[in-house]
Amino acid sequence: MEQAAKGFAPMMRQMFMGMGTLSKAFYKKYGKEALPIITEVASQGGVGYGKIMQQMTPARGMKAIGESLKMMGSMMGMDMEIVELSDNVIHFKTPRCLLGIEGTSKELCEAMMNSDKKMVGTFLGQEVDMKILKSVAAGDKECEVIFSKK
Helix, strand or coil, rough: CHHHHHHHHHHHHHHHHHHHHHHHHHHHHHHHHHHHHHHHHHHHHHHHHHHHHHHHHCCCCHHHHHHHHHHHHHCCCCCEEEEEEECCEEEECCCCCCCCCCCCCHHHHHHCHHHCCCCCCCCHHHEEEEEEEHHHHCCCEEEEEEEEEE
């Protein structure tokens, strides 16, 4: 099963890069005016991902999200480091952007990361806060993100 999952990794990376490339081009052409649209589209996608995760993951809670993210990160070669994982918080770092938006802006990162925020919130069945402490999109050496229950 693990080998089959790893076989999907290149396809998944390409899908995420495609979303990033499209959003980056849209943002480059329309600037800040594009951000609400990118945010909305990312949010809708996140809700869909969260519903799929609910069907695939019998456990609920922030720890289950953390384990899923670790597995996905490992499968996709993201070198993700979980800094904190509790019933209320997941805090992680990764040296690369899965979306390929390095060197753009923190505001584009925040708009696109609404996908993950909505995925986590949908999976948990409650609102979550998201703090992006560092972003390779903004020129940082790594991404550092915290999701916490409201």
